[in-house]
Amino acid sequence: MELIPALRAFARTFCRSRSDADDLVQETLAKAIANLHRFEPGTNLKSWLFTIMRNTFLSGVAKSRREMTGIEVREAGSGPHAPQEWSAQVHEVRAAISRLPQAQREVLVLVGMLGVSYGEAARICDCAVGTVKSRLSRARVALLVELGEETQS
Structure with missing residues (x-):
């Protein structure tokens, strides 16, 4: 739980909208939980999570490039x-x-x-x-x- 703010900050480097960044954090955490058996105790959990996030984002980019349908809709703004x-x-x-x-x-x-x-x-x-x-x-x-x-x- 204490790493979620750092994960959100890192996700914002990949995603322009907050909701997309939150989705990336959620997907990262879901993958981490599913692969918890692969985490090596004594190593840096934050680095492990950041690596999962980066790989998740890059996989999504590769997938979207293959699919390329429609026009990208950008967030108009983040509030007043x-x-x-x-x-x-x-x-x-x-x-x-x-x-x-x-x-x-x-x-x-x-x-x-x-x-x-x-x-x-x-x-x-x-x-x-x-x-x-x-x-x-x-x-x-x-x-x-x-x-x-x-x-x-």
């Missing part, structure tokens, strides 16, 4: 926006993060927001630690550019 400046900034940052390439967005959320180690992120994303560091660096630079901030070279 407060007039405060911070609310606008949060919306701007969230939009900039959503425009990052999927691989960079995953690593940014895992390492930068959820505090997952480089090693854990590498296992979850099925890539080398150096690749995680590179993706994170590129994601940070891209965010600064998107938000109109000066980058230091």
